[in-house]
Amino acid sequence: MKNFKFLGLIAVVVMLIAAVSAFAVPADSAVMHFVQDLGLVSSGSTMLGMCVSFASIKNKCGANPGGTSELYIINKVDVDETQWPELGADGVTYAGPIVPKAGKGFAKWDFAQDTGDFGFTLSGDPGSQSFEHTVGVYIPRFNPEISKVYKDLPNAEIIAVKIDANGQKIVFGDLQRPLTPKLDYKSGKKFNEKNGAEFGLTVGNNHPPYFYSGDIPVVDVVAPAV
Amino acid sequence: MLGSKLKKYKLVNAEGLGRIRTDFGLISLANITDAQAEKLFHAGSRYVEKVEKPASTTGTSRKKK
Structure with a gap:
């Protein structure tokens, strides 16, 4: 019986990860906080495994010092x-x-x-x-x-x-x-x-x-x- | 003592700190002035609070004729 409960918990966690991976979940959502608490993704990190379109990079005038x-x-x-x-x-x-x-x-x-x-x-x-x-x-x-x-x-x-x-x-x-x-x-x-x-x-x-x-x-x- | 020059503002949560690096430079908390504290306050710093003015002592009731 204990094994079934444990397997059930694992199934829930796996489904949660799948749901987060499949959809863009807002970083401040309850689901995201739960996943972060589990240590599956880092706080403030962008979603892993998401492919997105690139934005443009524009040239900018003015000084650009290094260091x-x-x-x-x-x-x-x-x-x-x-x-x-x-x-x-x-x-x-x-x-x-x-x-x-x-x-x-x-x-x-x-x-x-x-x-x-x-x-x-x-x-x-x-x-x-x-x-x-x-x-x-x-x-x-x-x-x-x-x-x-x-x-x-x-x-x-x-x-x-x-x-x-x-x-x-x-x-x-x-x-x-x-x-x-x-x-x-x-x-x-x-x-x-x-x-x-x-x-x-x-x-x-x-x-x-x-x-x-x-x-x-x-x-x-x-x-x-x- | 930290913030001893302050009159309009007071330091909070600043125990153990010596300086605060802000967008307008490093501020020494031992010598912080009201002008610097005001900048920190308006920048949303958690280390500065405005000193509440004491309640008016002039009273509000009218004199009886």
């Missing part, structure tokens, strides 16, 4: 998961702020000028493609303050907001797919060689990084001195 100016990071455990923002009407911008738990906030990581970048690539074999997100900065120096910050990095699950040269705020990582940190410090061999660390964040996801319009609350913890 990034600021990096803010927060450990996933410090984010209030109950208030994670939904996507706005455009489907690529968070409609609300990322809210830290009480007493927590983002850390601002300064880095050497013109060393910060981010990127995303569409990669994978035909039929198995997805996006790979990367964030990178060069953090000069190595001292006790910086070492204290690095000490908490192993296996951290990170969400980052990067500000590009156009002033746009862009979010990397989310509750379902947080960023994995990478760190490579080198002292240099000669007097005038670089002394610092390449810090990187990576994650695979099913969409390009989303834009962000909310505040970034910052805690004043010890940050690497640049």
